[in-house]
Amino acid sequence: MASGTGLLVVWTDIAADYENEFNEWYDQEHIPQLLAVPGFLSGRRYQAVEGKPKYTAVYQLAEENVLKSDGFRAVREDPTPWTKRMTAQFRNTQRGVFRQIFAHGNSPEKAAEYVLTVRLNTPADHEQLFNDWYNEDHVPALVAVPGVYCARRYIAVEGDPKYLAVYEMADAEATKSAAWEEARNYGRTAQLRPHLKDLKAIVARRIFPA
Numbered sequence: 001m002a003s004g005t006g007l008l009v010v011w012t013d014i015a016a017d018y019e020n021e022f023n024e025w026y027d028q029e030h031i032p033q034l035l036a037v038p039g040f041l042s043g044r045r046y047q048a049v050e051g052k053p054k055y056t057a058v059y060q061l062a063e064e065n066v067l068k069s070d071g072f073r074a075v076r077e078d079p080t081p082w083t084k085r086m087t088a089q090f091r092n093t094q095r096g097v098f099r100q101i102f103a104h105g106n107s108p109e110k111a112a113e114y115v116l117t118v119r120l121n122t123p124a125d126h127e128q129l130f131n132d133w134y135n136e137d138h139v140p141a142l143v144a145v146p147g148v149y150c151a152r153r154y155i156a157v158e159g160d161p162k163y164l165a166v167y168e169m170a171d172a173e174a175t176k177s178a179a180w181e182e183a184r185n186y187g188r189t190a191q192l193r194p195h196l197k198d199l200k201a202i203v204a205r206r207i208f209p210a
Helices: 016-035 064-068 070-077 081-087 124-143 172-176 178-184 189-195
Strands: 006-014 040-050 055-061 090-105 114-121 148-158 163-169 197-208
Touching: 006 016, 006 064, 006 163, 016 040, 016 055, 016 070, 016 081, 016 197, 040 114, 040 172, 055 064, 055 114, 064 070, 064 090, 090 124, 090 163, 114 172, 124 148, 124 163, 124 178, 124 189, 163 172, 172 178, 172 197
Parallel strands: none
Antiparallel strands: 006 055, 006 090, 040 055, 040 197, 090 148, 114 163, 114 197, 148 163
16 A cells, blocks of 8 residues: 555445446546545555445545645535536445554555455543554554455544554455464453444455556
8 A cells, every 4th residue: 555644435335226337437537536636645446345335445645634635625526527426326425534553564566455444443541552452462463364464553533433454465365264363362352352342344355456
């Protein structure tokens, strides 16, 4: 994933009758339009193989304030006719703007075939322990699982849940392996598990760029 400290992620379903056109619009118009905005470093799309909504779009940003720029506002406030037509058919849409707080491992040279996005909250009185566990125990253990390249953690500057982790993977089977099961229970996990709230996890396959 391109370097940068900001991330914009959009999770959505689409009305069934518009799905083919939705994918054409996203790949042919919407992502190219956003990548022309200064500060947008990359745009990738994924289709869920586990979890929902069905589609995830991940935009790496130089930093989160790119979304306050004149370039982005021009795109957002003056949508094209095709954009208006498609966004009217979005369903179950969730959007988050994030700032990176931790990274471990190395992205592959070519965009990873799969990602796992995990969103969750934790009570304020457990937040320090939660972040220590995530950075020191949880992420390093999961990134060491065969088939997992790297992970990055983010904190929301817009949207809920507050925390997001993005794991880049070679295949979806990594999360079903015995090594993954052992890693996800490593360290202080049992201590933290009662304090993990509002969990939303999606395993998704890259569909753009193809």
